[in-house]
Amino acid sequence: MDNAKLTVGLVYGGKSGEHEISLQTAFAVMNAFDYDKYEILPFYITKQGLWKIGEKLEAPFSHLEQLKLEGVSADTGKALNAVFSGLGGESVVDVMFPLLHGTNGEDGTIQGLFEMANIPYIGAGVLASAVGMDKVVMKKLFAEMRLEQCRYGYFNAAIWKSKSHDLIVGIEDKLGYPVFVKPANLGSSVGISKAVDKESLIKAVETAFRYDTKVLVEEFIEGRELEVSVLGNDEPEASVPGEIVSSGEYYDYAAKYIDGKSQMLIPASVDPETADRLRELALAAYRAIQGSGIARVDFFLRKSDGRILINEVNTMPGFTPFSMYPLLWRETGLSYQALLDRMIALAFERYQLKQGLKYDNEQ
Numbered sequence: 001m002d003n004a005k006l007t008v009g010l011v012y013g014g015k016s017g018e019h020e021i022s023l024q025t026a027f028a029v030m031n032a033f034d035y036d037k038y039e040i041l042p043f044y045i046t047k048q049g050l051w052k053i054g055e056k057l058e059a060p061f062s063h064l065e066q067l068k069l070e071g072v073s074a075d076t077g078k079a080l081n082a083v084f085s086g087l088g089g090e091s092v093v094d095v096m097f098p099l100l101h102g103t104n105g106e107d108g109t110i111q112g113l114f115e116m117a118n119i120p121y122i123g124a125g126v127l128a129s130a131v132g133m134d135k136v137v138m139k140k141l142f143a144e145m146r147l148e149q150c151r152y153g154y155f156n157a158a159i160w161k162s163k164s165h166d167l168i169v170g171i172e173d174k175l176g177y178p179v180f181v182k183p184a185n186l187g188s189s190v191g192i193s194k195a196v197d198k199e200s201l202i203k204a205v206e207t208a209f210r211y212d213t214k215v216l217v218e219e220f221i222e223g224r225e226l227e228v229s230v231l232g233n234d235e236p237e238a239s240v241p242g243e244i245v246s247s248g249e250y251y252d253y254a255a256k257y258i259d260g261k262s263q264m265l266i267p268a269s270v271d272p273e274t275a276d277r278l279r280e281l282a283l284a285a286y287r288a289i290q291g292s293g294i295a296r297v298d299f300f301l302r303k304s305d306g307r308i309l310i311n312e313v314n315t316m317p318g319f320t321p322f323s324m325y326p327l328l329w330r331e332t333g334l335s336y337q338a339l340l341d342r343m344i345a346l347a348f349e350r351y352q353l354k355q356g357l358k359y360d361n362e363q
Contacts, residue, residue: 006344007056008033009041009083009093011100011110012067015049017190017211018102023067025319026099030060030067032319032336041093043079044069045100051079084117095347096121099319102186106316107133120351122343123293124315131289132315135216136184138289145288147281147310150300151175152218154184157209164205168198175219181205183212194220221309224301226268228282229317229328231342233292233350238279239328241299243268264324266331274301277308285313293346296325 012026013019030040035058042054044067052069061067085091096119098110106123108130114121124132131137136154143149153174155167171179181204183191191211193204208215225246229239243265268275282297289295296317300309317325329339 005037005039006094007041007092008038008344009043009096011043011045011096011098013045013047014100014102014105015045015047016100016102016105017186018105019047021101021318021320022099022105023064025101025323026067027061027064028323029097029099029319029340030057032340033060034337034341035059037341041082042067042069043083044072046074049104050074051076053079053082080113083113083119086119087117091119093119095119095344097344098123098316101316101318102190103133107185120347122347124289124291124295125293125350128289128291128295129315132291132295132313133185134214135182135312136214138312139216141288142285142310145284147285147288148307149310150219150221152216154214154216156214160205160209160215164202168201171201171217172198175217177201178220180218180220181208182216182218183208184214184216185212221300221302223303223309224268225311226270226278226299226301226308227324227328228278228297228299229325229332230282230286230291230295230297231293231329231334231339231346233346233353236283236286236291238282239332240267241270241275241278242266242324242328242331243270244324264322264327266324266327270301274308281308281310285310289313289315291315292350294325294343296328 010026010030012022014022033040040057042057044052052072052074054069054072082092096114098105098121100106100110106129108126111121111126111129115126131141139149139152151174153171160167178194178196181193181195191208193207195201195204205215225244226241227244228241230236245263245265278299285297286295291313296314298311300311302309317323319326326336326339330336
């Protein structure tokens with residue numbers, strides 16, 4: 001083994017509704033790495049939240065199912081000892097790459113673990129990850145930064161149980177139909193429903209509460225769905241914008257990961273002024289949540305007046321072969337492998353910056 005190679009700890013799976021999406025992303029990333037530069041140490045988290053650690057790989061798995069490390073016993077202690085190994089001696093891994101979508105993955109929890117282990121990691125930090133996961137908190141930050149967005153409302157399970165009638169009346173008066181109902185803390189369009197009347201609204205809310213204790217209701221925006229990839233720490237860069245043309249009424253879970261019928265237009269067919277404005281707003285949103293590493297910023301271009309409305313920031317965008325994030329960077333001039341190299345460099349850049357900070361009052 002070449003000791004000059006960097007060991008990348010790939011963490012995937014997870015106790016989340018987006019477990020399978022994480023596996024797809026991990027498989028794509030694993031097969032994209034340059035194994036002349038890196039070796040991969042796989043960390044698989046089961047749906048029950050147990051950790052497995054594999055052997056270091058100098059070549060990728062050939063089948064997605066191999067990611068589940070069948071034949072390897074779950075040993076959370078052993079896996080976490082590897083993550084924390086640098087605190088007590090020589091680390092067995094140089095940088096962690098979390099590919100955990102959804103709860104307990106891109107919500108700041110795993111990022112906090114890496115911070116405690118004092119190990120570099122790819123992607124957003126604790127705060128940005130948590131904000132990026134909670135759509136309600138994110139929307140409040142957007143409002144604070146005067147970023148234009150759709151009208152919305154939100155509530156928790158207890159309020160819904162005691163005041164569902166009042167909430168329904170408020171939604172009908174403030175937003176009207178149709179509306180989109182979402183779990184506040186889940187991505188990849190999991191648990192999202194479109195409601196066109198009171199009956200479907202109640203059903204949509206009940207569906208969303210299966211995935212989270214807080215629900216977000218948004219007005220329907222007729223228009224185009226545009227996305228921009230962002231890369232960087234204190235001086236981030238934005239890619240060319242792309243467009244999603246959904247096969248259904250909206251870009252749901254099936255459209256993203258199952259039927260493959262939705263079309264991505266890269267670059268988006270917009271005028272130069274709109275493209276520049278999208279990139280400018282993407283960077284503003286990224287800074288609003290104090291992003292670092294990577295993110296994808298999603299927008300609506302409203303049909304009625306041509307206004308750009310920010311939808312959300314995704315701090316752990318997909319890296320599947322048909323994912324928008326890497327494809328936008330490829331169009332901008334950064335290949336898949338070069339993108340991975342850059343993401344790792346950004347992880348070390350942020351880590352080194354934090355190592356220079358003081359944590360006590362000693363002179």
